[in-house]
Amino acid sequence: MALLLGLDFGTGGVRVGLFDLEARRMLGEREADYPTRHPRPGWAEQSPADWWEALGKASRALLRDLGQPEVAGICAATTASTVVACRRDGTPLRPALLWMDCRAAAESDRTARSRHPVLAYSGGSDAAEWLVPKAMWLAAHEPALYAETQVFCECLDWVNFRLTGRWAGSRMNATCKWNWDSVTGRFHDALFAELGVPDLAAKLPDAILPVGAPVAALSGEAAAHLGLANRPIVAQGGIDAHIGMVGANTLEPGEVLMIGGTSVVHLFQLDAERPVTGFWGPYPHALEDGRWLVEAGQVSAGSVLSWFSREIFALDGAGHDELCAAAAKIPVGGSGLLALDYFMGNRTPYRDPHLRGAVLGLSLGHDRAALYHAAVEGVALASANVLKRMDELGIACRRIVTSGGYSRNPLWLKATVDALGRAVELPSRTNLTIVGACGCAATGAGLVPDLQAAARAVAAPGETVEPDLAAHARYRELLGDYLEATELLAPLSRRLAARQTRDTNS
Structure with missing residues (x-):
């Protein structure tokens, strides 16, 4: 063996x-x-x-x-x-x-x-x-x-x-x-x-x-x-996450790997150098010779959901499952809340570490399920905003593979797929990073000639999750609210972040 x-x-x-x-x-x-x-x-x-x-x-x-x-x-x-x-x-x-x-x-x-x-x-x-x-x-x-x-x-x-x-x-x-x-x-x-x-x-x-x-x-x-x-x-x-591209076999241009965890990372490769304003890169030869790697994503994603359930609501695993079940009964936008996911700044497309998180529209009638549902929607909208920027740059996205925390949180997975409005593949192996690392180990040990062969050798098929197009239409409206709120609150976020830094260092 x-x-x-x-x-x-x-x-x-x-x-x-x-x-x-x-x-x-x-x-x-x-x-x-x-x-x-x-x-x-x-x-x-x-x-x-x-x-x-x-x-x-x-x-x-x-x-x-x-x-x-x-x-x-x-x-x-x-x-x-x-x-x-x-x-x-x-x-x-x-x-x-x-x-x-x-x-x-x-x-x-x-x-x-x-x-x-x-x-x-x-x-x-x-x-x-x-x-x-x-x-x-x-x-x-x-x-x-x-x-x-x-x-x-x-x-x-x-x-x-x-x-x-x-x-x-x-x-x-x-x-x-x-x-x-x-x-x-x-x-x-x-x-x-x-x-x-x-x-x-x-x-x-x-x-x-x-x-x-x-x-x-x-x-x-x-x-x-x-x-x-x-x-x-x-x-x-x-x-x-980048090594997960080998595990997902998403090395070809037009293929996107989206891993949801503490953060969300969106990764893809280009055949040639081109501007990718708002993203990180393009990085020449970072993963493979002759390819340009591009990285996008969210600094805070699963960490926002964990923060609400564990730190704010003090829930254990069973309590979190109950919270998700209650939140899943709320329709898209049904809480009347809008959450911004910038709890630790923004990686893309704004590249701004000074942005901060927010929940807008709060009333005394909102409960934990409504807050958590809004947080899930906010994280999903941030992913949709990344793909929106890809479309604006004319970068093809014909295939999306996802893994990580999405496989353990059906509410987050559904919200993300509906917000994207695109089919997403969910491989049977949930930890693509370990699978990709094993592929790289095979290359280093001389068992396969290169990373392309390694990716073909270790990748596994999975299920395809289709979007609810009616829900996607509602998410398109919410994305407009998300973008407007980001623009309006950005100056205040930066002032608050600077004040916190000043007070902390004084």
């Missing part, structure tokens, strides 16, 4: 899956959680040690249950822009800045004022979530720590280092989030100097490898930690 181990480091925990390439099926999955800390509003941090401990726990449990089989290849996919500042031996110097941490909003604004040509590959600026603005923030606010830092990296790079002892950045992450010029194959020191971090390139992993390339063999220490008797090849991975 050709067995492959896929690792998916998400916001709340790590999921580990073992895939049989010959049988084209997942043999089993295990998960272990780790905490997130929010020391200030808008900040989010995690401990890399917690990632490593959770990985060992999940992997050992999975492999023990499956009889300690030998594995041919391993690949990790992680949240993007979860930034680690550490020594060269991997020792973290502070908690990692989680991807959703938006403390570097001012630094993001500063990148937008640069005219360096490499920024064209990221749409003209860096998001507050990304590594470079976060490094800029640390240089300005924690200068002693910045000076002591020998390696700035992401969760993926730190995990791969712990697995192999080699520092090697992913060409995907570097191109999409670090201002790596994948056309010329280098960083631009002049840009980093302009941004106040002239030595940043020297602190980044010095090897940049394409997705699916071998990094190194698993170390003996890491093999013991994972519960493996052999030392398979570790293949280069990438951003969790």
Whole structure:
């Protein structure tokens, strides 16, 4: 058997899956959680040690249950822009800045004022979530720590280092989030100097490898930690949702992968460079040679729904199911409420970390079901707004594949499909990131020639969910309200966000 181990480091925990390439099926999955800390509003941090401990726990449990089989290849996919500042031996110097941490909003604004040509590959600026603005923030606010830092990296790079002892950045992450010029194959020191971090390139992993390339063999220490008797090849991975494109087999232009989780990510590739105003990219060669990767999405999505059900309403899983059932009885727009999903800013199409969430139309007659229903509609409308921008740019969208939280929340899935007004494929394998990571592991281990072959080997069919066209017509009206409310409230949102930042830092 050709067995492959896929690792998916998400916001709340790590999921580990073992895939049989010959049988084209997942043999089993295990998960272990780790905490997130929010020391200030808008900040989010995690401990890399917690990632490593959770990985060992999940992997050992999975492999023990499956009889300690030998594995041919391993690949990790992680949240993007979860930034680690550490020594060269991997020792973290502070908690990692989680991807959703938006403390570097001012630094993001500063990148937008640069005219360096490499920024064209990221749409003209860096998001507050990304590594470079976060490094800029640390240089300005924690200068002693910045000076002591020998390696700035992401969760993926730190995990791969712990697995192999080699520092090697992913060409995907570097191109999409670090201002790596994948056309010329280098960083631009002049840009980093302009941004106040002239030595940043020297602190980044010095090897940049394409997705699916071998990094190194698993170390003996890491093999013991994972519960493996052999030392398979570790293949280069990438951003969790983006690696899901391999698992969904959505590598061709015109195909869109939409993964719903804490955030929502919309991903597609182009055959050639073209303007994608409002989106991130196009990133040359980020996933495949000769293709331009484009990223869109929402910073807050499933996290908004969880915030309402867990933090505000204090519901457990059963209570959440009851809430969804009650909310499902409300027709589209029937609550009379309108929710904006910008709880942690907007990724696309406004690229504005200073926007904030809102619920409009509240009265004393509204209950929890109405609030939750409005939140679901708001998140769905944000996805529809992304596809609206694709249409405006003339970008074809002939196929949509979705996975993640949609498969576990039928109300969210239906609202999204109806808001889009398009058929959506829901694969039978819900965790496309693990499946895609296993495909990349097969490439790194030499079991398949490239990512295209890997995608064909691991992807599985699923069901097609059709939209309710009457509901879609109502969502089209709500989208107009959503856009109007965004425009009207944006100046106030930015003032409130600036005031919060000022008061927090004073």
